[in-house]
Amino acid sequence: MNLAGHYNYWVAIFLMMTGFYVVISRGNLIKKLIGLNLFSTSVFILYISLGKIHGATAPIADDRFQLYSNPVPHVLILTAIVVGVATTAVGLALITRIYEQYGSIEEDDIRIKDESL
Amino acid sequence: MELFIDITLLTFLCITAMAITVIRKLFCAVMLASIFSLLCACLFVTMDAVDVAFTEAAVGSGISTVLMLAALNLTHSREKRPPHQPLVALLVVGVTGIVLMYGTMDLPVFGDAAAPIHHHVAPRYIEQSPLEVGPPNFVTSILASYRGYDTLAETIVIFTAGLSVIALLGIRDRYAGRPIPSDRSAMKDYVVLRIVAKMLMPFVFLFALYVQFHGDYGAGGGFQAGVIFASGVIIHSLTLGRDRTLKAFPHQFLRGLATVGVLIYGGTGLASILRGGNFLDYSVLAATQLKGQHLGIFLVELGVGLTVFSIMILMYYAFSYRREP
DSSP: OOHHHHHHHHHHHHHHHHHHHHHHHOOBHHHHHHHHHHHHHHHHHHHHHHHOBTTOBOSBOOTTOOOBOOHHHHHHHHHHHHHHHHHHHHHHHHHHHHHHHHSOOBHHHHHHHHHHO | OHHHHHHHHHHHHHHHHHHHHHOOBHHHHHHHHHHHHHHHHHHHHHTTOHHHHHHIIIIIIIIHHHHHHHHHHHSOSBOOOOOSOSHHHHHHHHHHHHHHHHHHTTSOOTBOTTSGGGGSSHHHHHHHHHHHTOOSBHHHIIIIIITHHHHHHHHHHHHHHHHHHHHHHOOOOTTTTSOOOTTOOTTTTOHHHHHHHHHHHHHHHHHHHHHHHSTTTSSOOHHHHHHHHHHHHHHHHHHHOHHHHHHHSOHHHHHHHHHHHHHHHHHHHHHHHHTTSOTTOGGGSSSSHHHHHHHHHHHHHHHHHHHHHHHHHHHHHHHHTSSOO
């Protein structure tokens, strides 16, 4: 078992689980969104780790280099990051509207208000 | 040395993530998330993903933080103590983590050139794209040409997200058709910050243009350029006051620009159909294949850049104009 060989993946999973924990254990909606971002960023780390080759260089063609890291995960993650911020913004807009309606962004307060209707 | 940097950055990432979990002030959590993104960008550079690092630095620690802070300004900035015991959550997270770790046992070792992922389409892209498409940056070739459909769909997702934010929050121009009172400057009392930020602005715009038009040759492209241009406008808004920014970059104009961006992208695809090729097959756009590809990628990246730029600014407007003082 090569410890250094899987270190990146394990840390990515640890970070993923930290994000997951924030999403399910916290009642604050903005904190949940931060947790969700943490989760998605860790997925990015996992993807990019899989594309890395030892001794390779960035995937930009140059006569001096022969070995390049895999560009396919880079393309996938590049667009995922921008789409991620766009969807985060939609989430934040919904949270803002919820706050204006309920006066709170805590899940439990919102549930109490909903039940008292 | 590379391994040392890798492990240091990953350790810092873990510490930041733990701090985000524990801290109850949301402002601090947002700033920590920004630091997390910046560390991630550094990590991506060590793993040769320069384009991704660029995007993560501009989006994750830039625009994303600005939007989060703007949303905090509209809501509460302090988290309540969670009422339930975290034991069940910890159990669920622990079990999921162990299962996932078990899954990684079958993954190839980090950095292994013999891994299956490097023996499918990637070698073909690396060998053929300079001959078929042209740009030395493989990421640009794949993004704009080989996987042009995906990128078109992602541009439309961003466009739709922008529309949803505007539909949910709306943008109000308080000084529509009226002059702005001269005392309404955001950072009147911070002379050093204001002047330095003002001097920085043209360079940010210039850099964004460089990233946009040099993306074929080095790291960069439409997504990054759009976000960097948008951060230049946000500096404008922070130093000169948001009402002045709304005058300089009216939201009606930006809405049009976002649509034009998507239309340029789709229109390039239609143009290639009209010239006898497939949708988004740029080879038929000019006399030779490489010239056609070059023109196609230029247009498509321009469309992406325009859409991303205007949607980011419109989102910023939607949050920062929500509650009127």
